[in-house]
Amino acid sequence: MVLFEAGRHDRPKPGEMLAAVAQGLLRQLGVWTPFVAAAFVDNRAVVSAWAGEAFDERHSIFSAQGGGWQLDRARFDQLLIQAAAAAGAQVRLGSEVRSAVREGQGWRLNLADGDIVASAVIWATGRSWRLARSFGAKLRAHGHLAAYTRFFDRAPGNCRVVIEARPEGWWYSADLPDRRRVVACLTDPDLGSELRDPKSWYRALAATQLIAPLLPPGARETATLVKSAGTATVDPAAGERWVAAGDSLFAADPLSSRGIVHALRSGILAAYAASDMVDGRDELARTRYAMIASQGFADYASALANHYAAAARWDTAFWQRRRHQPEERAAYQERGA
Numbered sequence: 096m097v098l099f100e101a102g103r104h105d106r107p108k109p110g111e112m113l114a115a116v117a118q119g120l121l122r123q124l125g126v127w128t129p130f131v132a133a134a135f136v137d138n139r140a141v142v143s144a145w146a147g148e149a150f151d152e153r154h155s156i157f158s159a160q161g162g163g164w165q166l167d168r169a170r171f172d173q174l175l176i177q178a179a180a181a182a183g184a185q186v187r188l189g190s191e192v193r194s195a196v197r198e199g200q201g202w203r204l205n206l207a208d209g210d211i212v213a214s215a216v217i218w219a220t221g222r223s224w225r226l227a228r229s230f231g232a233k234l235r236a237h238g239h240l241a242a243y244t245r246f247f248d249r250a251p252g253n254c255r256v257v258i259e260a261r262p263e264g265w266w267y268s269a270d271l272p273d274r275r276r277v278v279a280c281l282t283d284p285d286l287g288s289e290l291r292d293p294k295s296w297y298r299a300l301a302a303t304q305l306i307a308p309l310l311p312p313g314a315r316e317t318a319t320l321v322k323s324a325g326t327a328t329v330d331p332a333a334g335e336r337w338v339a340a341g342d343s344l345f346a347a348d349p350l351s352s353r354g355i356v357h358a359l360r361s362g363i364l365a366a367y368a369a370s371d372m373v374d375g376r377d378e379l380a381r382t383r384y385a386m387i388a389s390q391g392f393a394d395y396a397s398a399l400a401n402h403y404a405a406a407a408r409w410d411t412a413f414w415q416r417r418r419h420q421p422e423e424r425a426a427y428q429e430r431g432a
């Protein structure tokens with residue numbers, strides 16, 4: 096098993112809320128002990144100003160599974176890479192797979208330092224879908240969204256994720272290990288281009304009710320990042336000796352906070368599918384994997400649309416695009432939602 100990673104997991108990365116349900120998956124992967132030792136921030140509550148100006152605080156003690164964690168994402172990803180290496184995978188950091196072509200039963204992968212032939216490929220390159228063409232998979236964008244994110248140090252917190260709807264989109268912030276904090280504004284890419292400019296970003300931040308006060312005067316910006324964050328899927332989920340996993344298979348809107356759990360779960364299932372393929376059960380592996388992949392997200396689109404519609408209280412372009420059409424609203428109300 097060879098694991099190719101284009102980066103080195105040495106840079107800040109968004110995607111910090113790990114839902115409590117991940118515990119079972121981390122145990123299955125044999126990384127629960129190092130995960131606990133890493134002492135990420137235990138999430139205690141989610142505070143949100145969403146459907147109205149008043150804020151709502153949901154404490155994790157009222158959740159059967161607990162509150163989950165606020166991660167240092169780079170450190171979490173390193174932990175998983177180390178576990179893969181300890182389990183016998185050959186890990187090659189800084190190795191980008193540039194293309195893949197069919198060779199015999201498997202695939203010839205092209206890398207900067209040469210080619211390698213694999214009997215099966217798990218395609219897990221996140222939101223970089225460059226290999227879709229090689230595998231003959233179609234990317235479908237279901238909605239556009241961009242995250243304008245800044246990281247800070249000297250910004251301690253109280254173990255809470257804070258979410259606030261604003262006319263331009265929505266903001267979130269979480270305190271991270273080592274007194275660090277992430278602050279992000281999510282809006283449509285055609286509406287948010289000016290948020291690349293620090294002055295505009297900080298001006299928009301200053302207008303928030305819950306997010307701005309989280310940054311103490313001594314907080315220092317350490318990194319900035321712009322990332323696409325809309326929902327996207329690939330079809331099919333698996334093909335001839337390849338299986339898509341994580342965001343490459345289904346990239347969820349960050350509002351759902353389900354991306355990492357989905358990546359862990361689909362990664363485990365993709366490993367079984369790839370193993371079945373190598374053992375000659377290609378057809379069965381593909382159909383079974385495609386079926387599981389589609390089940391995992393059956394209710395996602397309607398739940399997300401309803402959640403956005405609940406906050407659509409401004410007449411701005413971002414929220415106009417997320418309003419229910421009158422007939423959808425009637426059906427939604429009829430269901431008692």
Ligand SMILES: Cc1cc2nc3c(=O)[nH]c(=O)nc-3n(C[C@H](O)[C@H](O)[C@H](O)COP(=O)(O)OP(=O)(O)OC[C@H]3O[C@@H](n4cnc5c(N)ncnc54)[C@H](O)[C@@H]3O)c2cc1C
Pocket residue numbers: 099100101102109110111112113114190191192193219220221222223225242244279322323324340341342343346347349352353354355356358
């Ligand atoms: C702003 C924002 C906030 C988010 N917040 C949350 C959250 O709070 N909770 C949550 O659960 N999810 C969140 N997510 C989603 C979450 O980050 C992703 O779902 C998760 O990281 C998916 O994991 P992955 O391994 O599939 O992809 P990634 O984490 O993107 O990893 C893919 C890896 O592949 C590597 N790679 C790319 N191309 C190649 C190549 N050609 N060859 C080799 N390597 C390659 C990349 O370097 C990268 O390390 C958020 C996303 C965004 C954008």
